Amino acid sequence: MNFWEYLRSRQELLVFETWQHASMVFQCVVAALLLGVAVGVLVYRSPRLSGFATGTAGAVFTIPSLALLGLLITPLGLGVAPSVVALTLYSLLPIVRNTIVGLNGVDRTLVDAARGIGMGRGRILLRVELPLAWPVILTGARVATQLAMGIGAIAAYVSGPGLGEQIFSGLGRLGGANSVNMTLAGTLGVIVLALLFDGCFLVIGRLTTPRGIRA
Amino acid sequence: MPDSSPDAPDSPAAGAAPATDRAGIELINVTKRYPGQKTPAVDDVTLTVPVGEIVVLLGPSGSGKTTTMRLINRLIEPTSGKITVAGRDALGLNPTELRRHIGYVIQDAGLFPHMTVATNVGLVPQMLKWDRKRIADRVDELLDLVDLPPDQYRDRYPRELSGGQRQRVGVARALAADPPVMLMDEPFGALDPITREHLQDSLLHLQDELGKTIVFVTHDINEALKLGDRIAILDKGSRIAQFGTPQEILLNPADAYVEQFIGGGQAMRLLRFSRVADVPLQQVPEAAPGDDADAVRDRLGDTGFAVVLDERRRPVRWITAANLDGVTGPVGERGEDVADPIRGRNTLQQALETLIQSDHECVPVVGRGGVYQGTVTLATVQNAIREMRRTAERAGAGA
Numbered sequence: 150m151n152f153w154e155y156l157r158s159r160q161e162l163l164v165f166e167t168w169q170h171a172s173m174v175f176q177c178v179v180a181a182l183l184l185g186v187a188v189g190v191l192v193y194r195s196p197r198l199s200g201f202a203t204g205t206a207g208a209v210f211t212i213p214s215l216a217l218l219g220l221l222i223t224p225l226g227l228g229v230a231p232s233v234v235a236l237t238l239y240s241l242l243p244i245v246r247n248t249i250v251g252l253n254g255v256d257r258t259l260v261d262a263a264r265g266i267g268m269g270r271g272r273i274l275l276r277v278e279l280p281l282a283w284p285v286i287l288t289g290a291r292v293a294t295q296l297a298m299g300i301g302a303i304a305a306y307v308s309g310p311g312l313g314e315q316i317f318s319g320l321g322r323l324g325g326a327n328s329v330n331m332t333l334a335g336t337l338g339v340i341v342l343a344l345l346f347d348g349c350f351l352v353i354g355r356l357t358t359p360r361g362i363r364a
Numbered sequence: 365m366p367d368s369s370p371d372a373p374d375s376p377a378a379g380a381a382p383a384t385d386r387a388g389i390e391l392i393n394v395t396k397r398y399p400g401q402k403t404p405a406v407d408d409v410t411l412t413v414p415v416g417e418i419v420v421l422l423g424p425s426g427s428g429k430t431t432t433m434r435l436i437n438r439l440i441e442p443t444s445g446k447i448t449v450a451g452r453d454a455l456g457l458n459p460t461e462l463r464r465h466i467g468y469v470i471q472d473a474g475l476f477p478h479m480t481v482a483t484n485v486g487l488v489p490q491m492l493k494w495d496r497k498r499i500a501d502r503v504d505e506l507l508d509l510v511d512l513p514p515d516q517y518r519d520r521y522p523r524e525l526s527g528g529q530r531q532r533v534g535v536a537r538a539l540a541a542d543p544p545v546m547l548m549d550e551p552f553g554a555l556d557p558i559t560r561e562h563l564q565d566s567l568l569h570l571q572d573e574l575g576k577t578i579v580f581v582t583h584d585i586n587e588a589l590k591l592g593d594r595i596a597i598l599d600k601g602s603r604i605a606q607f608g609t610p611q612e613i614l615l616n617p618a619d620a621y622v623e624q625f626i627g628g629g630q631a632m633r634l635l636r637f638s639r640v641a642d643v644p645l646q647q648v649p650e651a652a653p654g655d656d657a658d659a660v661r662d663r664l665g666d667t668g669f670a671v672v673l674d675e676r677r678r679p680v681r682w683i684t685a686a687n688l689d690g691v692t693g694p695v696g697e698r699g700e701d702v703a704d705p706i707r708g709r710n711t712l713q714q715a716l717e718t719l720i721q722s723d724h725e726c727v728p729v730v731g732r733g734g735v736y737q738g739t740v741t742l743a744t745v746q747n748a749i750r751e752m753r754r755t756a757e758r759a760g761a762g763a
């Protein structure tokens with residue numbers, strides 16, 4: 150069977166796995182975005198807390214993905230749960246870091262201006278600081294998405310959902326029938342998804358960044 | 365310095381106002397010391413900003429002008445002292461609420477780059493929960509007021525504006541909820557002289573209509589003299605070296621520091637910063653085109669000429685005895701056309717320039733609608749300066 154014949158014969162399974170992969174990455178990044186921005190907002194005013202938050206996220210980041218997934222089997226078992234937790238944890242670092250950098254990068258004179266015209270803390274955060282930091286936060290989410298794409302493939306190691314299944318099965322029976330086709334299909338699927346998501350980020354960035362602060 | 369501080373706050377003038385003062389500002393013995401600093405940024409300042417007046421804080425960099433301003437809207441808290449705004453203790457008010465009722469124009473405008481001009485201007489009304497329609501109408505009204513046609517500028521972002529336009533939007537934003545008090549921190553700094561002049565004129569024009577209580581910071585003496593009803597000249601360490609009207613300061617500087625600050629050329633400055641409206645005008649005989657020549661001739665008297673007014677009392681011609689020689693019946697179109705009239709808001713310098721360029725020895729002064737009010741002559745200007753000097757000397761001797 151050549152590659153095209155393989156794709157056609159497994160069409161349904163491949164579409165399903167691609168969908169699962171995309172859905173997992175999307176949900177994990179959204180969760181990480183909510184969590185990461187919340188953490189960023191809580192810590193950005195204190196250099197000590199900021200350092201602690203980025204440090205912790207950075208420490209998680211240095212754990213090899215295979216090892217982290219393995220460690221999560223004990224508390225969470227196999228399947229979706231450890232995969233989602235691992236992906237969310239990895240996605241946190243770029244998002245937390247960029248949220249802190251973005252919020253600290255907001256021109257202090259603007260915050261001062263906001264106070265000067267009678268905005269309260271919460272309003273300043275929602276109407277001035279977060280919107281101005283948004284392009285930076287979005288970049289963090291974009292990096293997180295790329296990371297989650299790749300690491301998501303490894304989730305197959307703990308029987309997680311997604312295209313990793315193709316890659317791992319292919320590698321597992323190297324030399325056997327269709328092994329190269331499987332690995333290739335999985336890998337290409339991840340690449341195509343990554344490019345698609347990246348395209349989406351460009352569109353989202355454009356739609357959510359006011360003309361006044363676009364690069 | 366202790367020897368000069370007792371008379372510094374000029375308490376007689378300051379003390380007279382507060383009783384009826386509804387939106388004035390008072391600072392009483394206010395001191396602000398930033399943590400970790402040896403000398404206070406604002407040291408025992410007492411200052412009254414009477415309602416409806418522009419008080420200019422003038423002083424070198426670091427003299428505490430911005431700090432004083434930020435104490436008024438409580439962006440910073442005083443170390444000691446008392447501040448009242450509109451007769452109420454500012455320190456007892458909710459700071460956020462207080463700031464919504466004090467327009468604040470920040471140095472280099474401080475517009476939010478991610479919001480359009482309209483959103484920026486409408487921020488305070490929005491916080492005060494006005495409805496959309498009212499906010500939109502108000503925004504357009506204000507943009508018109510600061511000379512930015514709303515159709516063209518409403519939906520622009522700050523970076524799509526020039527520096528001067530941004531400053532105007534900043535002024536519009538501060539005016540949005542019609543606050544009785546405005547704080548303006550070098551609002552026209554870093555602008556070219558022409559734009560600056562234009563914005564100063566607009567501000568004076570606005571103030572004519574709105575009558576706000578304004579604290580205005582600058583380190584440009586000429587800007588201070590032009591805009592201020594009163595000027596507080598600050599020394600390093602925020603000692604108030606002198607607090608008085610532009611004329612008092614020019615004619616009777618309190619000490620060597622003030623003298624050095626205002627520099628030379630006081631007489632010329634007086635001309636530049638005194639208004640025609642401030643000097644007594646000279647009245648001359650009047651005539652109408654329909655008046656009988658004989659009657660007008662009788663009216664000329666010692667003056668030797670009359671001003672001919674049209675049906676809306678706008679000055680059109682000078683008419684002299686020579687013009688009337690042998691004329692009977694209505695005076696009609698006889699006489700020489702008057703030069704462009706000047707207005708009460710013009711400076712004495714402008715009046716002098718018009719006088720020098722004119723063939724006639726006097727220039728008519730007009731008010732609203734171009735209506736004739738009187739004339740200015742070289743003698744009027746001279747007398748006015750002499751009078752100011754005499755008043756200042758009396759005040760100086762009395763102090």
Ligand SMILES: Nc1ncnc2c1ncn2[C@@H]1O[C@H](COP(=O)(O)OP(=O)(O)OP(=O)(O)O)[C@@H](O)[C@H]1O
Pocket residue numbers: 398399401405423424425426427428429430431432583
């Ligand atoms: N946040 C702050 N913390 C510590 N010191 C400050 C702070 N803000 C101002 N100062 C100090 O207070 C003094 C007065 O500053 P201020 O900004 O009021 O001066 P200014 O008269 O507005 O000067 P400029 O004309 O340069 O704007 C300065 O010596 C300044 O260094």
Ligand SMILES: [Mg+2]
Pocket residue numbers: 429430431
């Ligand atoms: Mg300043």
